[in-house]
Amino acid sequence: MTALIAVESGAGSQGALRRALDESPALQGADRGLVTAMVYGVLRHQRRLDGWLMGACARGLAGMEIPLLTALRLGAVQLAFLRRIPAFAAIDTTVEAGKAWLGPRQIGFLHGVLRALGRDAVGPASGGRSDLPEWIVRRIEAFALGLGLPEDAMVSAFAAEAPLHVHLVEPNRDALLVELAEAGIQLAPVGAVPGAYAVQAGDIFRSDAFARRQLIAQDGGSAAIAEWITDVRPRQVLDLAAGRGAKSLFLAAAGAEVTAVDVDPDKLAAAASLAERAGYPLNATVTADGRASGLPTACWDAVLLDAPCTGLGTLRRRPEIRHRRRAADILRLAGLQTELLAAAALHVRPGGVLVYATCSPLVEEGPVIVDALLAADQTLERWPGEAVWLQPWLDDRGDFHSHPLRHDTDAFYAVRLRRRPAP
16 A cells, blocks of 8 residues: 555655565565555556446545545455455455554445445456546557557557566676576567567566666666667767666666766666666766756767656556646647757767657657757758667667567657768
């Protein structure tokens, strides 16, 4: 319950779950897996669960206190989707967990509602579409149509659970693969992306390699974008919206001197800590808005802008996004992205590269913004490169697209631009 209540208060699901598990050291092995399944099950199927609960709550769910609603959802997800747990056990354990948050009358209400659900032979509505708001479904269908792919399959893929992908830090990848195999961890390549693998067996998070941060959990699409930047082996790199530093780490490991910028000092501290722990410290961190960082212009070999976006491409890994985002966010964020990209372009030296990326499949957050920049700045051009592994990920203009129907990755958009060398 702790993790889900934190998510309701605005926390990200991944961080909230990690903190909750860290605070419960008694949970090990299968129990940690079960807690994870319940948390993500509630977030992924919340719309269907709430519809089911509505039928058992005479006054509906509107205005219900968050701890009680959370407990109801936790019990409901076990009854509906975790059938290996007997109904009586799901009800009893949920009621017991709820006692830390709820008063006697609420506990009685919780017990009564869950018993009613346990007797319901119909269960919640079926189908992945009903787990997503209709406006998001329409946008995913438009994305699939633009790629010439089946719309229903794409919607179902966005609503499904994500596989675990990891990205191995160079230059020690061959040795790491041997080490992980000896530890019983089975990996499969993700679309020939250098260093990117899907975990098929074994607990990667208990490996020595993870403890040393010689690998991190990172979606294969995101890993591909990081590798696309390092492909040009830049010396001086500006990461203009670094966040927690996943891509900064791989740039530093490839030999670049990385200056990481972010408006959030806590995220920057996490980025610096990650790189330091892996043995590839960042050159500098700057707490600033990327639109006015105060850093030198026209002198960087590479500038990365992994821009703030709707995050709709990561619905599988961050299911809470479907409950938080509104269609109006698209226009607001597109304005921010436009301003950030214009600022990022000013930092690129002649002959240098600019990589713009979003974890969104929406054209408003990707190609539309890039095309506007190229129309305004004739010294920039698309420059995708010729790496063999990359070609299947590029469209006919050289823009990068990943999605769940390709290598089972999240949906990312990216473009690599070059400022034409001075004559």
